[in-house]
Amino acid sequence: MLDGASENSRLDDAKVVCKDVSVSYSGKQALFDINLDIGSHQVTSLIGPSGCGKSTFLRCMNRMNDVIDGCVVTGSITVDGVEILDEEIDAVQLRRRVGMVFQKPNPFPKSIYDNIAYGPRIHGLVHGKDELDEVVQTSLERAGLWEEVKDRLAQPGTGLSGGQQQRLCIARAIAVRPDVILMDEPCSALDPIATARVEELIDELKRSYSIVIVTHSMQQAARVSQRTAFFHLGILVEVGETEQIFTNPRDERTQGYITGRYG
C-alpha cells in the first residue's frame, strides 16, 4: 500500500515545517512523530476521530501546550525557518505570529472596539488613535463584520450573536497581522448560515494567511481546505490534496473514517 502520510507531507512553499513532532501528557504519548508541512496561502484541515491528536498537534504550532502541566513536546517545528520549540522563543511573540480561534467564541468582556484594539496595543503595532482606528476597521472589514457593528463599537463584544462573536474573534486574531491562523473547530457552536459566513471568510483570508483548521465536519474540511490530513490514534495516517482525500483516499483507515465505516 502507498504511504499517503510520508509521500505527501512535504511542500515546496511550506510556511510551517513540522518534523518528528511527538507529544506526551504526563508520560502518556498522544502524538507520534508527526511530519507535516503547512502550506502558505492555503487552508489545511486536520480531521480524525476524537482523541486522535489533531487538536494537540494544532496547539503545538503556537505552543499552547506549554500551559498544560506535564505536557512534553519533542521534535522540530519551524515557522518561516525559525524553530519555535526553542526555549528562547517568547511564546507571546510567537502567538502574535501564529494566531488562534477557538471552538467557542471567546470575546474579551470588553467593547467590540477594544476586543480588536487589545492585541495591536499590547504588541505595540500601532501608534496613535488614528492608526488604531484604522486597524480596528480593517480587521472588522476583513472579518466581514464591519457593516454589522460599525455603529456600536463601544458596546460589549459579548452582546453579539454567536456567529458574530466568532467573526469578532477572527477579526481579533488578524488585527495583530499574524502569518498563520489556527482554528480549532471554529464553527461547531454556529448555525449553518453563520458557519457559511465563517467559511466564506476563511476562503477570503487564505489569500493573506496560512490557515490550519481542526474540524469534525468532513463536509467542512472538504469545502474550505486545499489540503487535508487524517490523524488516527496519534499518528498522521494520510495527507494529500483535499479532493484526493475525499474522492480517492489511499489508506483503508482514511476511507473507513470518511465514509462512516470507522469502527
Add this chain to the structure above:
Amino acid sequence: MPNSDAHIVRSFAEELQLISATVAKMGGHAETILADAITALVRRDPDLATQAIQADKRVDALDADIEHQVVRMLALRQPMAVDLRSIISALKIAQSLERIADHAKNGAKRALVINQSQPMDATRGIVRLSDVAREMLRGVLDAYVNGDAEAAVKVRDRDEDLDVLYDGYFRECLTYMMEDSRNITAATHLLFIAKNIERIGDQCTNIAENVYFMQTGERLTASRSKGEDLSGGEQE
C-alpha cells in the same frame, strides 16, 4: 461493490445496496431485450420482437428510479470516497444501460420490418455480432456486481473484436446488396442493427471504465487500439 455492510449507519449501507441491485436488475433487462431482439430476428417471431420493444419501458423506469435514488443520496448522505464513486458510477452505468436497451429495442423494431422480406443468409452474421456484445454486457455486469476492476478491463479489450466483426459484416452486407438489389432494404436494416450492436459494445466499454473508476478511483486512460475503420464506426 464496496463493502457496504460495515457502515455505521445501516440505512446508508442499505441504500447503497439498493442502488447497485437496481443497476444489476436494469442490466438483466437490457440483456434480455438484446437476446430477444436477435432471436426474434432469426426465428422471424413478431411476438417476441414486440415483447422486446415493450420491455424497454421497464428499463427506462429503472433508469428514472436510479436517478432519483442517486440525487436523494447525494443530497441526504453527502457520500465520500468509494461511496461517492459508486453512486456516481451507478448513475453513469444506468445511463449506458438505458442506451443499450434503446439500441436493442431498435433492433427488435427492425426485426419486425425485416421479417416482411424474404429470409436472408445475412441474418446469421448478426448472431455472431450479438453474441460478442452479449458476452461483453454479461461480463461487465458481473464485473460491476463483483467489484472486479480487472474483469472490467478485459471487457473493454473485447470491444476491439466487436469492431472488427462489425467491419467484416459491413462488407458482407454490401456483397448481398450487390448480388441482388431486392436485398437492399433488408440488408440496410441489418446494417443498422449491426451498427446498434457495435454501439452496445461501446456502451459496455463505458460501463467497464466506470466500474474500474468505482473500484480504483483512477481513470482507465490507455486507449484501446483501434483497427482500420472502414465503416464510419464512432469512437467513444
